[in-house]
Amino acid sequence: MESLISKLAIDSLFPRFCLGCHAEGTLWCLTCSINWWPAPVRFGCPFCGKGSLQFVCVDCKGESFLDGLSVFVHYGNPVVREAINQWKYIGDKTVNDILFRWIVRAAPALQPPFSQPVFAPVPLHRFKCRARGFDQAGVLADWCGQIYNQPVFDLLVRTRQTASQAQKSHEVRKLGELDGLFCINPQAIEIPEEVVLCDDVFTSGATMDAAARCLKDNGVKRVWGLVIAKGNL
Ligand SMILES: [Zn+2]
Ligand SMILES: [Zn+2]
Known part of the structure; x- marks a missing residue:
């Protein structure tokens, strides 16, 4: 009462x-x-949009580390954009349940092409995580582990805070501004062969690619991404 x-x-x-x-x-x-229910996302290379597959295309392959990306919805979708804003910036936990139900329903379409993946979040810096109260990428990774019945590890640690503007630029990837942005979590017991990185939004992909690079530099063979929304630059 x-x-x-x-x-x-x-x-x-x-x-x-x-x-x-x-x-x-x-x-x-x-x-x-x-x-x-949102319109299905058009498949294409996550970095340049070329082709009709979720895999990174041959042209982008040489300068990126991510192998492909599963996307629930385009970030232009006003319903999902508002849901993510309320979830992330207002910290509305009720949105959690709504988003979870969407991801459960979209799970067959989002399934990464790996047989035994480990799901891992693209982590926030610990200061930002503390300020926000929770890490939405971690929540998404937990959902995926539950939905696909696969393990979830905090494989990465973010070493520094970056201006959100920096992460939006296509060029920062090439300039190496995000080099060393992530390191392997010292508490990670083993390095899996296949990892699916989870995050709420993918724009240029620079941040996720920096995370994928760290994983591959440390022995991970294949890295896929899974995001709620993919935006344009
Ligand atoms: Zn491409
Ligand atoms: Zn309504």
């Missing part, structure tokens, strides 16, 4: 609107949960 009262009090202070249809009262209404 007490929790119901406090819930009503919170709802009246912060009225909620459906992410899909903006109806007041709930973050995800029954109608939207039945009818809404």
